[in-house]
Amino acid sequence: MALLLRALIVIALIILIYAIIKYILNPKRKLELAHEKKNFYFLDEPKNVRKNFLITYKGVMFEGEKYLGTTEKAFDIISVAIWVKNKDRLQGLQLRDFTFLEQEIRHTYPHAEIEWKSPIKEFILQTEKEE
Numbered sequence: 315m316a317l318l319l320r321a322l323i324v325i326a327l328i329i330l331i332y333a334i335i336k337y338i339l340n341p342k343r344k345l346e347l348a349h350e351k352k353n354f355y356f357l358d359e360p361k362n363v364r365k366n367f368l369i370t371y372k373g374v375m376f377e378g379e380k381y382l383g384t385t386e387k388a389f390d391i392i393s394v395a396i397w398v399k400n401k402d403r404l405q406g407l408q409l410r411d412f413t414f415l416e417q418e419i420r421h422t423y424p425h426a427e428i429e430w431k432s433p434i435k436e437f438i439l440q441t442e443k444e445e
Contacts, residue, residue, distance in 0.1 A: 341357050344357075345357045352372050352373040354371045354418070355369070356369050356422070360422060363391065366379050367380070369418070371414075372407060374400070374404060374407065375399040376396055376397065376415070377396070377398075377399060378394050378395065378396040378397075379394070379395045379396075380393075380423070381393040381395075385425045390423075390425045391425065391426045392427065393426055394427070395429045395431060396415075396419075396429070396430055396431065396434075397432075398431075398433075398434060401433060404434070412434060412437075412438060416428050
């Protein structure tokens with residue numbers, strides 16, 4: 315009986331350690347932590363075209379939708395639409411911040427045309443006209 319009890323305790327410890335490791339390595343947790351600390355984090359599954367990606371940058375959460383199409387040599391992501399989850403948090407962001415985000419997205423999807431949704435789209439057009 316004691317041997318069975320010890321085996322169950324060992325199994326319970328293994329399951330607990332496994333659950334802790336899974337929690338620590340969870341990408342969603344890393345995204346939330348970066349969002350709280352106002353750091354950059356790009357959460358994406360490049361192989362899954364149907365799943366949107368999430369970006370957090372300076373405390374602002376962005377979501378992007380990928381569209382598959384054809385390039386010269388293969389099927390690839392040819393278009394990305396990005397919008398902000400909470401428009402109130404955009405305060406303080408500048409054109410260079412959106413340029414940085416575009417560079418990071420192009421690093422993953424080099425053939426993609428990036429389309430910003432409102433109000434970022436209007437902001438980029440307005441600042442480009444002023445320059």
